[in-house]
Amino acid sequence: MTEDEAQDWLRETLDVSRETLDKLDRYRTLVLEGAEEQNLIARSTFDVFWTRHIVDSAQLLPLASGAVEGDWLDLGAGAGMPGIVVAILSDRPVHLVEERRGRVNFLNRVIEDLDLPHAQVFGCKVQALRHAPAAVISARAFAPLPKLFELAHSFSTQKTVWLLPKGRSARDELANAQHNWQGTFHVKPSLTDSEAAILVATGVRKAARR
Numbered sequence: 001m002t003e004d005e006a007q008d009w010l011r012e013t014l015d016v017s018r019e020t021l022d023k024l025d026r027y028r029t030l031v032l033e034g035a036e037e038q039n040l041i042a043r044s045t046f047d048v049f050w051t052r053h054i055v056d057s058a059q060l061l062p063l064a065s066g067a068v069e070g071d072w073l074d075l076g077a078g079a080g081m082p083g084i085v086v087a088i089l090s091d092r093p094v095h096l097v098e099e100r101r102g103r104v105n106f107l108n109r110v111i112e113d114l115d116l117p118h119a120q121v122f123g124c125k126v127q128a129l130r131h132a133p134a135a136v137i138s139a140r141a142f143a144p145l146p147k148l149f150e151l152a153h154s155f156s157t158q159k160t161v162w163l164l165p166k167g168r169s170a171r172d173e174l175a176n177a178q179h180n181w182q183g184t185f186h187v188k189p190s191l192t193d194s195e196a197a198i199l200v201a202t203g204v205r206k207a208a209r210r
Contacts, residue, residue: 001192006050009191010058014089023088023114024054030110031079038102040079056192057082058089060138060163063188063200067161070135071095075126075152076142080107082165083138087111087119092136094119097129126151133157140165145173145199149181153204162201165190170197182207 001009010016010024028049034040045052060082064072070093074083077096084107087094096119098104104123111119122129134155139148148164156162166173170187178185183204190196 001051001055003048003050006055006192009055014058014061016089020088024050024085027080027084027088027110027114028054030113034079034106034109038106040103040106051192053079053081054085056165056190057085057140059191060165060198061086061089063163063198064136064161067135068159071132072136072138073097073131073134073152073155075137075139075148077107077121078103078140080110081140082163084110084114084116084119086138087116088114091118095122095131095134096120097122097124097126099123099125129155131155134160136161136163138163138165145177146180149177149204153181153206156204158203158205160202160204162199162204164199164201166197166199167193168195168197170199174199178207180207181205 007021031040032046072086072092072094074094074096077083077098083094083096096107098107104121107121137152137156137160142148174185181204184202186200188198188200190198
């Protein structure tokens with residue numbers, strides 16, 4: 001997918017307006033500027049930002065279409081992918097959890113600059129977070145699946161939709177997690193990386209001990 005194709009996909013699949021594309025482009029500018037001060041994203045992705053970061057995040061939205069009303073909780077938010085992209089493209093309340101102070105400050109600047117009042121940053125470790133169950137939980141390159149479920153299952157209900165971008169290890173991580181965790185799991189191919197996948201899960205709960 002080229003950068004032009006990425007923008008075409010946003011227009012055609014998500015019906016993204018010119019105004020919203022401009023806001024996404026402003027977000028791109030803020031990330032690239034912020035990357036001069038701290039290591040927000042890999043330099044190798046600067047020239048493929050629309051594909052590698054924006055569409056890579058935006059492709060989660062159709063997968064969340066069946067979620068109940070409520071917050072989208074993005075764990076290990078980093079530079080704001082997917083959380084900030086989701087907040088730009090939807091009205092759902094988005095709560096971003098990030099423990100690194102530099103990134104917390106950056107995310108707050110982005111939210112103010114882009115006028116995203118439905119987005120909020122929680123500057124703490126996930127272990128310290130106090131949060132009601134979320135409608136959607138996302139985590140991009142945050143933790144291996146068993147650890148992620150252990151840290152975050154208290155923020156979920158049986159209806160929570162988990163959207164977890166993974167690399168080529170997706171199926172292995174799932175097999176490992178299923179020793180201790182039950183639920184309905186689907187592995188979806190990523191639009192932006194032929195070797196990556198997105199784990200979609202609902203009904204995540206600890207497996208009954210035998």
